[in-house]
Amino acid sequence: MSASSEKSLSALLDERRTFPPSEDFRRRAGANDPGIYDRALQDPEAFWSSEAKKLDWFTPWQKVLEWNVPWAKWFVGGKLNITYNCVDRHARSARRNKAAIIWEGEPGDSRVLTYGMLEREVNRLANALRSLGVAKGDRVAIYMGMVPELVIAMLGCAKIGAPHSIVFGGFSAEALRERINDAKAKVVVTCDGAWRRGSVVPLKASVDEALRGTPTIQNVIVVRRIGDAAKAAMQAGRDAWWHDVTGAASDKCAAEPMDAEDMLFVLYTSGTTGKPKGIVHTSGGYLVGVSTTHRYVFDIKEEDVYWCTADIGWVTGHSYIVYGPLANGATSVMYEGTPDYPDRDRFWSVIDKYGVNIFYTAPTAIRTFMRWGTELPARHSLSSLRLLGTVGEPINPEAWIWYNDYIGHRRCPIVDTWWQTETGMILISPLPGLTATKPGSATRPLPGIVAEVVDAKGDAVGPGAGGYLVLKRPWPAMMRTIYGDPDRYVQQYWSRYPGIYFTGDGCKVDKDGYFWLLGRVDDVMNVAGHRISTYEVESALVDHSSVAEAAVIGRTHEVKGQGISAFVTLKEGVAADDGLKNELKQHVVGKIGAIARPDDIFFVSELPKTRSAKIMRRLLRDIAEGRILGDTTTLADPAVVARLKTQYQEEG
Numbered sequence: 001m002s003a004s005s006e007k008s009l010s011a012l013l014d015e016r017r018t019f020p021p022s023e024d025f026r027r028r029a030g031a032n033d034p035g036i037y038d039r040a041l042q043d044p045e046a047f048w049s050s051e052a053k054k055l056d057w058f059t060p061w062q063k064v065l066e067w068n069v070p071w072a073k074w075f076v077g078g079k080l081n082i083t084y085n086c087v088d089r090h091a092r093s094a095r096r097n098k099a100a101i102i103w104e105g106e107p108g109d110s111r112v113l114t115y116g117m118l119e120r121e122v123n124r125l126a127n128a129l130r131s132l133g134v135a136k137g138d139r140v141a142i143y144m145g146m147v148p149e150l151v152i153a154m155l156g157c158a159k160i161g162a163p164h165s166i167v168f169g170g171f172s173a174e175a176l177r178e179r180i181n182d183a184k185a186k187v188v189v190t191c192d193g194a195w196r197r198g199s200v201v202p203l204k205a206s207v208d209e210a211l212r213g214t215p216t217i218q219n220v221i222v223v224r225r226i227g228d229a230a231k232a233a234m235q236a237g238r239d240a241w242w243h244d245v246t247g248a249a250s251d252k253c254a255a256e257p258m259d260a261e262d263m264l265f266v267l268y269t270s271g272t273t274g275k276p277k278g279i280v281h282t283s284g285g286y287l288v289g290v291s292t293t294h295r296y297v298f299d300i301k302e303e304d305v306y307w308c309t310a311d312i313g314w315v316t317g318h319s320y321i322v323y324g325p326l327a328n329g330a331t332s333v334m335y336e337g338t339p340d341y342p343d344r345d346r347f348w349s350v351i352d353k354y355g356v357n358i359f360y361t362a363p364t365a366i367r368t369f370m371r372w373g374t375e376l377p378a379r380h381s382l383s384s385l386r387l388l389g390t391v392g393e394p395i396n397p398e399a400w401i402w403y404n405d406y407i408g409h410r411r412c413p414i415v416d417t418w419w420q421t422e423t424g425m426i427l428i429s430p431l432p433g434l435t436a437t438k439p440g441s442a443t444r445p446l447p448g449i450v451a452e453v454v455d456a457k458g459d460a461v462g463p464g465a466g467g468y469l470v471l472k473r474p475w476p477a478m479m480r481t482i483y484g485d486p487d488r489y490v491q492q493y494w495s496r497y498p499g500i501y502f503t504g505d506g507c508k509v510d511k512d513g514y515f516w517l518l519g520r521v522d523d524v525m526n527v528a529g530h531r532i533s534t535y536e537v538e539s540a541l542v543d544h545s546s547v548a549e550a551a552v553i554g555r556t557h558e559v560k561g562q563g564i565s566a567f568v569t570l571k572e573g574v575a576a577d578d579g580l581k582n583e584l585k586q587h588v589v590g591k592i593g594a595i596a597r598p599d600d601i602f603f604v605s606e607l608p609k610t611r612s613a614k615i616m617r618r619l620l621r622d623i624a625e626g627r628i629l630g631d632t633t634t635l636a637d638p639a640v641v642a643r644l645k646t647q648y649q650e651e652g
């Protein structure tokens, strides 16, 4: 852990302010009996089983959990269909005409889909997929902007048992190709383009480029979001317009009965190598996990309007825009644009426009709003809000307090929710009617979750001591494997401490048992809430013909949490200049996407390495953050570091 994070940590653990829920909130909360923790701890299987009964099953399970470390099966023998649970059953109830999705598009556009409408649209797409030969088990890649058809596509896949693999629309063609090939997808669903701050992102053109090297893809379905301005080229025999294929399809479709352990989706995330991992989630346990946590953590009520601002291309959108809320029959707001377009108070006007009651966003967004000033939220009433949430990275107490004061008007509990793509569902978070929160702490593991902070040997550390966050019991929405690479699953998550899940996060627990997350302990960066591996960016850099070697680190960044710094050595005879810096940044964008664009690139004559030739990232981080040099005794040539430091200070 770095010196500065140690310092801010002791400040954190001194954080004495606590914020208990108001008596009124507590009384009305769905979870307001503290006994829930003990009950779940005593008999977790009984706890999860009683939650699972809130879903509709075609065939009941015979066994709640089969646990052959590290292979879990939940609700063994049970059969259900995710879309039936998220849509059909509501469409056949009093919720038929309730808004399922309220979509706020780029200025001027909006659309509401009731559960009844959603059922028909989903069925049409499901039938269209079937008519293209997509059958249970076939993978469908989805590469779209935040439009309602994205949700329809997910639910259409789930209806016929075809696992989806959503690739964030900000990823490059090359990143898309890699993910399509790893999942061996049969069909891609995309849009002609996406709107971003008034301009067009040509998604279909990226798909065309990706598809030059994807042998498994047979068809592409294209949503006409932009129209002529997108200039999407359609390849006869391969590409079809969404409105054509769904227009011709029936709006009735029987739900495919799925085994609880059948795959629901694969979602790629960054690990500690250059190759993204396909995280596999299955049907039964995942839906039980996300519906239960959505209900308790967000205290969802029948009449609530709930808004999670994530992109569905990430796990937060999967679990808490789509599957969790819809399983609970909630109204979920979906927003297409950015927080600053057309104005920097866009989020606050959307909250007032729809009377949003529950708002869930990322600390990086909150820090951005802080910079923009309090006048912007002050122009709006925000009086509908009753609960706030954060996710994706540690929230600094200043941002927490700002969120509480200027958005929640000190009236709304804040749930800081810790989880991962791999965990599928929230694992550490306050229960808003029960937990007194402390700014900066995700508080306690949820009922049924056993988390601990351990040292390198796996022994629990005492209050206030830093260590690694691990999970000691399985939970329903846990990943089941890495797609096509079960060995990596075992190696990555279950080998450091046999039988115990290693999260990759550093953490401390205070004397009250509150968890304080400290960020990743591996080579994964968290840039504006996006997870990026240092190796991915390094591979993209060395792929450029001018680059000899590259070392990439995440450095502290005031707004984004972490920024990306790259130290690069060039090949003989290549001139180091700003033009090349920009070219390299662009090269990374082309290989991965704009989220991985390095904030700064430093040309150096050599990189600091240990005697066994390992690049010393810790030292580079210290240099990038302007700290005193760490221990350099293992360095092959300590002078390299001193030179780098001088140069960085000059350039930085």
Ligand code: PRX
Residues within 6 Å of the ligand: 269, 315, 316, 390, 391, 392, 393, 394, 395, 416, 417, 418, 419, 420, 421, 422, 442, 503, 504, 505, 517, 518, 519, 520, 526, 529, 530, 531
């Ligand atoms: O480091 C933790 C951080 O985000 C990582 C997981 O990233 P990803 O799989 O992309 O999922 C993000 C959304 C669930 C974790 O290993 N992280 C996530 N939530 C928090 C957090 N760190 C601190 N506090 C959180 N609330």
